[in-house]
Amino acid sequence: MPEKKIIAVMGATGAQGGGLVRAILADRTGQFLARAITRKPESEKGQALAKAGAEVVAGDADDPSSLERAFAGAYGAFCVTNFWEHLSTEREGAQATAMARASRRAGVQHVVWSTLEDTRRTVPLDDARLPTLQGRYKVPHFDAKGEADRVFAEEGAPTTYLLAAFYWENFIYFGSGPRKGPDGNLVLALPLGGAKLPGIAAEDIGKCAYGLFRRGTGTVGQRFGIAGEVLSGPEMAANMGRALGRKITFENVPFDVYRGLGFPGAEDIGNMFQFQAILGDEFVRSRDPERARSLNPELLSFDAWLRANAARVPVA
Numbered sequence: 001m002p003e004k005k006i007i008a009v010m011g012a013t014g015a016q017g018g019g020l021v022r023a024i025l026a027d028r029t030g031q032f033l034a035r036a037i038t039r040k041p042e043s044e045k046g047q048a049l050a051k052a053g054a055e056v057v058a059g060d061a062d063d064p065s066s067l068e069r070a071f072a073g074a075y076g077a078f079c080v081t082n083f084w085e086h087l088s089t090e091r092e093g094a095q096a097t098a099m100a101r102a103s104r105r106a107g108v109q110h111v112v113w114s115t116l117e118d119t120r121r122t123v124p125l126d127d128a129r130l131p132t133l134q135g136r137y138k139v140p141h142f143d144a145k146g147e148a149d150r151v152f153a154e155e156g157a158p159t160t161y162l163l164a165a166f167y168w169e170n171f172i173y174f175g176s177g178p179r180k181g182p183d184g185n186l187v188l189a190l191p192l193g194g195a196k197l198p199g200i201a202a203e204d205i206g207k208c209a210y211g212l213f214r215r216g217t218g219t220v221g222q223r224f225g226i227a228g229e230v231l232s233g234p235e236m237a238a239n240m241g242r243a244l245g246r247k248i249t250f251e252n253v254p255f256d257v258y259r260g261l262g263f264p265g266a267e268d269i270g271n272m273f274q275f276q277a278i279l280g281d282e283f284v285r286s287r288d289p290e291r292a293r294s295l296n297p298e299l300l301s302f303d304a305w306l307r308a309n310a311a312r313v314p315v316a
């Protein structure tokens with residue numbers, strides 16, 4: 001039997017990387033071994049991955065030399081940054097650069113980089129429809145990732161670009177779930193501007209990344225935008241209502257109102273939703289459930305995700 005090839009997984013204790021580690025471990029006869037990279041191998045999550053069968057090694061994206069050690073001997077690397085831990089585009093860019101460079105130095109043969117669009121390519125800084133943030137961004141957490149695509153290419157890291165969609169888990173963890181309206185009925189409120197929203201179960205992102213590694217290096221240089229399903233606001237509210245056994249109506253939040261909510265990142269996310277609405281059908285086409293299903297046949301629809309998760313959606 002040929003020797004198994006190591007995939008070094010950044011973000012292994014998180015949603016995207018965790019999904020990939022679990023997909024590798026679940027495929028016992030598959031060709032890959034999972035190397036989970038974390039800043040805290042001794043943490044509960046690190047230990048759980050070790051117990052499940054992953055090799056768990058220390059690595060910190062803020063410490064480039066630690067990544068070179070963590071990627072050594074790996075065939076593949078899954079690279080993801082966590083903007084929301086620090087909200088710094090500079091730090092996200094430096095972390096992505098460290099990952100690209102470590103991939104090249106370690107001779108990694110296939111990198112999957114979890115990226116997003118640089119929105120300034122379609123909505124330039126002088127386009128007043130979206131307020132410019134921090135002097136040089138429209139959607140900082142998208143733009144910094146999109147900007148880093150070039151770094152992977154310049155470093156010569158053999159990279160496939162994976163564009164994730166809105167996690168349906170945001171309805172559980174990010175305060176995006178339904179709230180009680182003045183009449184006591186539930187309201188799902190999002191700034192969609194009439195656009196449909198490509199969404200996905202977070203676990204499916206890692207499973208799609210696994211599909212890319214299985215497909216092989218022929219995908220290098222290509223972009224794969226994925227979603228589990230693309231639904232309008234009223235469709236999401238209706239599906240959620242059926243799953244919760246409650247009436248839920250959809251309310252569109254004006255972009256300016258959302259940007260003004262005042263939580264960290266509100267302007268960034270408000271701009272993100274407006275960017276998606278500006279692109280309209282083009283944005284919808286950029287996240288294709290059929291393409292995602294070809295990588296991950298277990299891809300969940302929103303209804304399937306709700307069957308497993310509706311009880312965890314907090315209802316305020």
Ligand SMILES: NC(=O)c1ccc[n+]([C@@H]2O[C@H](COP(=O)([O-])OP(=O)(O)OC[C@H]3O[C@@H](n4cnc5c(N)ncnc54)[C@H](OP(=O)(O)O)[C@@H]3O)[C@@H](O)[C@H]2O)c1
Pocket residue numbers: 010011012013014015016017037038039040059060061062080081082083084085141164165166167168170
């Ligand atoms: N929420 C959405 O709808 C959505 C949609 C598309 C894309 N995204 C993007 O997804 C990214 C986050 O991915 P996620 O949801 O999988 O993350 P997550 O579940 O929040 O977990 C964060 C992961 O990043 C790791 N990490 C953070 N800083 C690190 C560092 N300096 N060195 C090494 N590892 C580090 C953590 O590992 P340890 O703590 O174990 O070291 C952890 O595994 C964000 O950048 C976001 O923009 C989110």
